[in-house]
Amino acid sequence: MPSSKPNRTIFSFEVFPPKRDMPLDTIYKTLDELTDLEPDFISVTCGAGGSSDGSNHRTIELAASIQNKYHREGIAHLPCINFTKDDVLDMLDELDKNGVRKILALRGDRAEGITPKQDFRYASDLIAFIRDRSGSRFQIFAACYPEGHIEAPNLDTDIRNLKQKVEAGTDRLITQLFFDNEYFYEFMEKADKAGIHVPVEAGIMPVTNKKQIERMVTLCGATLPRKFQRVLAKYESKPEALRDAGIAFATEQIVDLLAHGVDGIHLYTMNNSFIARRISETISTLL
Template identity: 45%
Template structure:
């Protein structure tokens, strides 16, 4: 099923993100995690990019195929520009198509020493257009940044650039994580005024461990509201209390977003089924 059709059938679409394990030996454990996540009734589960194969680990295709064919959950497979070209992108699309997976999230991807710049896709919109033109049976999704992409000069400029993704065939936008809902509402207002008509899913990540604080927050470039920083300061040396407070903070964020009319809410669960279940328990009455 095309994920874009889900937004026409219900007021708020609920989704979860997972990532392929780096070791093939951990795939069975991940399958158990996904079986638990399935009980939370997600409309779809997105699968971040993993090459698998000679690089070790499990590929995006393998995880997406398991979701689609074993669990009957619609997967959203990530594709990235970095380290790819038209031939590699076409091969990945063929593999996904053979597995029955026809929803893809087109991303530029992070710059790393092992991923050279793509000779064919300078921007995510270029990759989206390639998918749209070569394999029109795929439903294309794209990312957006409520506080602006770190490399964009201004938020307004970043929002304006979303038109390229919309014109390239994207049917739905999925946000980077954020901790202050006012950024999301402001972004959404700017996007609608700029002519962006696509449904937008708001991405939220529960921060439940001290180890997540610096790593996740720094990588996301998300700003931290005072309520969040007070929570961290108060409970960072109390693991059980931090866990409970982090789940509650995410629940309150999501409840506000759902009640505020978000087209969808997306849970960055970091492959933690226990956290996903705890958060879902706090919002399921609204879904």
């Protein structure tokens, strides 16, 4: 599938399926509200660590609902380290039958107590496999890391690996969350020099909870700018104030990215449609 720069800025959301002990339909109210905002697509995460505990079925089911019930593009995340080639073929089949033709192909993180399967080592192995078996049937998205992936020795090495991932058949990239746009701009320059020319959507997470963001930042290695650390410290015990400050910070980040001509904004909604709405309303005329 040819990859080309879009004419307009893509605006998309990420959601996660409810925990296994919660009914799936607890998310439908959120999806009602998110789809009202008319995003270009909604992507659905797949279990922590991409474990094969059945959570991938929830991912596929939700992506299929977004596609068929809400008539919006649904994207299924597919982390591969805990799956075999046969598992992946089954999932591709299920996605295809449900009309879901967009996949975010990932390696996934190691999950405690699960020994990774040996069929896929990197996301690029999965992407090459999907291309080999399905040609251009699926549009393939992949992850990239403006500050470098946490396991990579440095950003240049990570970008060299990213180039292989793009050459394996990636159509579009979505970034890990970041809070300082300068990392994104430097990354884009380096990626361009390395010959990576597929569209890149900037992953933005509105921060609304101090503990949650500190855990995320530890896991993914994103830098929290000093000015935002001060906001977190000042409002950590005032949830509404912190929420409003988080929305304001994310909106300012997005406005700056749009002014720089970013290909797309991917909002990590954390299933919070109120926040997605506040941001969407402010930026809708800017896209």
